[in-house]
Every structure is written in C-alpha cells, then in structure tokens.
Amino acid sequence: MSTTLTVISHFHTLSQVVLDEITHTLLIDQLSIESYTDKRLSPRAHDFYFDISDLNKARSTIKTFSSSTGRPYDIIIQPSATRQNKKLFVFDMDSTLIYQEVIELIAAYADIEDKVAEITTRAMNGELDFNQSLAERVALLKGIDATNLWEELKEKIVITKGVRELTKALKRLGVTMAVLSGGFIPLAEYVKGELGLDYAYANTLGVDEHKRLDGTTIGTIVNGDRKAELLLEIAGKHGIDPKDAVAVGDGANDLKMMRTGGFGIAWNAKPKVQLEAPACLNTDSLQDVLYILGYTDEEINQLLK
Ligand SMILES: [Mg+2]
The missing domain is CATH 3.40.50.1000 (HAD superfamily/HAD-like)
Incomplete structure (x- = not known):
C-alpha cells in the first residue's frame, strides 16, 4: 500500500539529525523500508513516501518509537490515496x-x-x-x-x-x-x-x-x-x-x-x-x-x- 509518513517538529525546524534518525532508525531499521522518496512541506514538516504491507503494525512501531524518548516531533502515518x-x-x-x-x-x-x-x-x-x-x-x-x-x-x-x-x-x-x-x-x-x-x-x-x-x-x-x-x-x-x-x-x-x-x-x-x-x-x-x-x-x- 502506498503510504505517507509525516514528521512535524514541535519547534521551528526539523534538523538533519532528526531526519537521519527517521530514515535510518525508523524507516530502514525498524520498518524495513528499502526505498522511499521524500518531500519538505515546511522547515518544520517533512513527508516520506513508500510502500508498506501492514499499516497497523507500522503504526504501532511508530508509537513505540515516538514515545520511547519523548522525541520533540510527531510522526503520522496514513495511506497516501485518501490523505x-x-x-x-x-x-x-x-x-x-x-x-x-x-x-x-x-x-x-x-x-x-x-x-x-x-x-x-x-x-x-x-x-x-x-x-x-x-x-x-x-x-x-x-x-x-x-x-x-x-x-x-x-x-x-x-x-x-x-x-x-x-x-x-x-x-x-x-x-x-x-x-x-x-x-x-x-x-x-x-x-x-x-x-x-x-x-x-x-x-x-x-x-x-x-x-x-x-x-x-x-x-x-x-x-x-x-x-x-x-x-x-x-x-x-x-x-x-x-x-x-x-x-x-x-x-x-x-x-x-x-x-x-x-x-x-x-x-x-x-x-x-x-x-x-x-x-x-x-x-x-x-x-x-x-x-x-x-x-x-x-x-x-x-x-x-
Ligand atoms: Mg476535550
């Protein structure tokens, strides 16, 4: 399923460190995403697009990831088609x-x-x-x-x-x-x-x-x-x-x-x-x-x- 993941900072900008953490730790290591594209919506918000088979499982992985260290940004995952x-x-x-x-x-x-x-x-x-x-x-x-x-x-x-x-x-x-x-x-x-x-x-x-x-x-x-x-x-x-x-x-x-x-x-x-x-x-x-x-x-x- 074509899926969108959006990262929104609680502050003025999303740093490269955060984006690297999202791509390496979350997308590649935890969600096993092999290829993705991305787009900047704003200095504070960034989209990633990829295919995934189990959206609910990915959502629960993201909840664990987001809550583990009180990260200063939100991560939202949803099907691209209905966004x-x-x-x-x-x-x-x-x-x-x-x-x-x-x-x-x-x-x-x-x-x-x-x-x-x-x-x-x-x-x-x-x-x-x-x-x-x-x-x-x-x-x-x-x-x-x-x-x-x-x-x-x-x-x-x-x-x-x-x-x-x-x-x-x-x-x-x-x-x-x-x-x-x-x-x-x-x-x-x-x-x-x-x-x-x-x-x-x-x-x-x-x-x-x-x-x-x-x-x-x-x-x-x-x-x-x-x-x-x-x-x-x-x-x-x-x-x-x-x-x-x-x-x-x-x-x-x-x-x-x-x-x-x-x-x-x-x-x-x-x-x-x-x-x-x-x-x-x-x-x-x-x-x-x-x-x-x-x-x-x-x-x-x-x-x-
Ligand atoms: Mg109320």
Missing part, C-alpha cells in the same frame, strides 16, 4: 478548539471550583463514567443565575492557536465542519459562529422559571457514543463517506468518533488517548493539521489569503 480526500471534520471543543474546560469556567463563575475539581478527579480515576460525572457536576450548578452567565463566559473563551487558520483553510477546501462538545450548547454555538463551522452539538442545561440553572440537562447527552453517532448523521446528511471524515479531540470520549471516521487526530491528548488514536499532534498550533493533510507552507499561505 487529501477529507470531506468532514468534527472537533471536540474543550481543550481542543478552545484552551479551557467550560465546566471549570462555570465553576469559577459560581465559586464552586473545589467541588467540581473533586468530581473531575474521581472521573479521571475511573470511578465515574462520562454521564455520571456530567450529571454530578451539572447538579452542582443548580441555582446559578443564567441571565448573564453565557455572555460573561463567552468573554473568557480563548480559541486555540491555529484554529482560525485551520478552519479557514478547510472551509476553502469545501470541508464540512462541526463542533461536537460534551460541554454546553450556548458556548458551542458561539464557537461555531466565531469559526464559521456548519454544526454545533452539545448539552443543554435546564433552567427554572426564575432563569436559574435547575441542575439538570435536557435531551440526549452528548458523550463519546453520541459524538460518533453525530459524525455518522452529519456525514449521511451530506452524502459523505464516513471514511472521508476526520475527528480531532483530546479526551477518551473522542476515541470512538476517531474510530468511526476514517481518521482521527489526538490533540495534546492524555497518554491513553495518544496510544489508541490513529494520529497524534503535540505541537502548539492546530494549523499543523494542514501538514498532516499534505499541504506545504506555500499552499497553506494561498489557502489563507
């Missing part, structure tokens, strides 16, 4: 499109950070699943005045570096885009508007007759399973083959949508997520996703004009 076929991108929101976790912003707003953090810790220890931890955290929000809540939180949201450029370029390429968030709809809608996305899905908080949060959510919970379903729903609506969809996220509840689409990118994710995701990106800009799709700096500049 630029992407028709749909679905993004997680918290710690992916934005730097923050919305539940923590609300907790800070209501001065209940300690209580929310305690539930987060229990969830991370595996004591609570996503739905349980969401229900417990939302219950803590009961009584908060919702009148100005969302407007105040919108001011606090910081869009992740490179996201505006990435979404602008993808839009130019005719890609359909969605934010699928386990957070809350007013902010997901806001992010959708800021970035010109096509869809926003997230959870809805119940409000009582005095415009105070009632401590519940309304409707279907957006969790990992629902994110994967939504990917399929949106793809179906646009006649897009799910194989041409890419999911981008940082959390364990993003893994299922990554597997449901044809490709997934773990963005500065937890180790467990990095281990299971099709690709990992640990740089400081989501614009680097465009290197994964094979665009050179020159092409990216054209797309962003």
